[in-house]
Amino acid sequence: MDLIQLLFLTALSILSIPFLLINSLLRPRSKKKHTVYTAPGAWPLIGHLAFYDDVKTTHVAFGEMADKYGPVFMAKLGSHNVLIISSQEVAKECYTVHDKFLDRPGLTASTLLGYNDTFMTFIPYGAYWRDMRKITTSEVLSASVMETFKFRRAREADVAFRDLYKRWDQKGRPKNGVLVDMKREFQYLTANISLMMVAGKRYFGESPNCDTGEATRCGKLIREFIDYFGLLLFSDAIPALGFMDWVIKRGMKRTAKGLDKVVESWVEEHKNKDFGGGSEKDFMILIMEIFKTDKERVVEESDIKDLVYIQAIIKETFRLYPSVPLVAYRTVMEDFDIVNGNYHIPAGTQLLVNAWKIGRDPNLWSDPEKFEPERFLTSNKDVDFGGQNYKLIAFGLGRRTCPAIHLGLRVVHYILARFLHSFDVARPSSQEVDMTQTNGMVNLKTTPLEVIVTPRLHETLYTADRTA
Numbered sequence: 001m002d003l004i005q006l007l008f009l010t011a012l013s014i015l016s017i018p019f020l021l022i023n024s025l026l027r028p029r030s031k032k033k034h035t036v037y038t039a040p041g042a043w044p045l046i047g048h049l050a051f052y053d054d055v056k057t058t059h060v061a062f063g064e065m066a067d068k069y070g071p072v073f074m075a076k077l078g079s080h081n082v083l084i085i086s087s088q089e090v091a092k093e094c095y096t097v098h099d100k101f102l103d104r105p106g107l108t109a110s111t112l113l114g115y116n117d118t119f120m121t122f123i124p125y126g127a128y129w130r131d132m133r134k135i136t137t138s139e140v141l142s143a144s145v146m147e148t149f150k151f152r153r154a155r156e157a158d159v160a161f162r163d164l165y166k167r168w169d170q171k172g173r174p175k176n177g178v179l180v181d182m183k184r185e186f187q188y189l190t191a192n193i194s195l196m197m198v199a200g201k202r203y204f205g206e207s208p209n210c211d212t213g214e215a216t217r218c219g220k221l222i223r224e225f226i227d228y229f230g231l232l233l234f235s236d237a238i239p240a241l242g243f244m245d246w247v248i249k250r251g252m253k254r255t256a257k258g259l260d261k262v263v264e265s266w267v268e269e270h271k272n273k274d275f276g277g278g279s280e281k282d283f284m285i286l287i288m289e290i291f292k293t294d295k296e297r298v299v300e301e302s303d304i305k306d307l308v309y310i311q312a313i314i315k316e317t318f319r320l321y322p323s324v325p326l327v328a329y330r331t332v333m334e335d336f337d338i339v340n341g342n343y344h345i346p347a348g349t350q351l352l353v354n355a356w357k358i359g360r361d362p363n364l365w366s367d368p369e370k371f372e373p374e375r376f377l378t379s380n381k382d383v384d385f386g387g388q389n390y391k392l393i394a395f396g397l398g399r400r401t402c403p404a405i406h407l408g409l410r411v412v413h414y415i416l417a418r419f420l421h422s423f424d425v426a427r428p429s430s431q432e433v434d435m436t437q438t439n440g441m442v443n444l445k446t447t448p449l450e451v452i453v454t455p456r457l458h459e460t461l462y463t464a465d466r467t468a
């Protein structure tokens, strides 16, 4: 299989870092040193899976258990013992001192959808992972490559926001704006940015750059792929009952086959394309002449470094709503002790860090439930993603931390800044925004994000065309 296919599917698969959910209780105040306290109530065979329901998200359930049993406890997910960590200190210890003993566990989705366990995200350590990680960071996610692709990201923002502008225009340009679902718009825009960078494709939204049949078909396959990685399967939790997954497994194989064909066709198209023209650059220069300052131009990625409040908003959002609330899924390869040797963690244990809980820990954050971006301009101004303080861990921990942190942050900063600069935004009613979250590996807002948008820049800034 082609390297481009592997790299692409690796990027896709991150959106679905499988997160098994479990529980265990370790009482830190326990007199029994070296014994991890396991949460009571585990059923034979299925363990704490019996407690799973759709009402409460798993990270919230784990958070409540941490309040009861302490910041480090053990749960049983099917046949696996899983250590749940809700303490920044213990997470830091595990992913620095003991990181060498941690690896990724095997997953059915990785085998069936990931070309027999060859996606970088899910494969265990070894020469193959090292090579993939090296190629990814130096060739795909390097600063210079990211810089090269900024025009494509800008072009996708052009398309998305022009579509929004058109909707307002077609409604007769109402002074009070037009109602849109920004959850869907942001999802489509980020998906298109990823697809554009990888394959030059735009599949989501109203302006696909290929025939709409292809866009619908491929968009559906990509959504299925992501959804499958979010499922908790018997095959992973209780291997003895793995046969019950046969329908899902059949679906996974079908999706894998479909996606394989799609990626193959991209690779073919790529091979036949002439990239020597430099037309993007010319176009960019043209656009830059139109965009002057403030309201006379749109936000560019180069503005982000000066947009400190936007940066603070993003940090505050990831603190309260990390996209992957239970991060750093790992298997312990060799025994080790934690918390000054007080707790013994045997090989075979699985490990999850509750980033959501750490983001709301009153010992780390004042008024933790309050959305207050200003904290990152004052009391927490030195706290950053990927920093050494382990307070903001939305991109993971240790050696397996997200290699695309800079790209991910660039995209979210750029999209948010550009959106807020391009439109006046209002709530359709005085009701608070519903922040209910979906359960699963990636934490989405359950309901649409309905807002009223009104363009605030000059018309030419929505209609200028970088899309050729």
Ligand code: HEM
Pocket (backbone or CB within 6 Å): 010, 011, 012, 014, 017, 120, 121, 122, 133, 323, 324, 327, 328, 329, 393, 394, 395, 396, 397, 398, 399, 400, 401, 402, 403, 404, 405, 407, 408, 409, 412
């Ligand atoms: C805002 C966007 C993103 C967030 C919040 C995010 C978050 C994460 C998290 C929490 C992990 C697990 C880290 C761990 O196990 O400790 C991860 C791993 C990973 N991410 Fe990201 N990610 C984002 C964007 C991306 C993008 C755009 C790509 C690809 C272009 C990507 C590629 C990967 C890969 C390949 C891994 C696995 C690394 C390994 O196992 O060595 N991520 N990400």
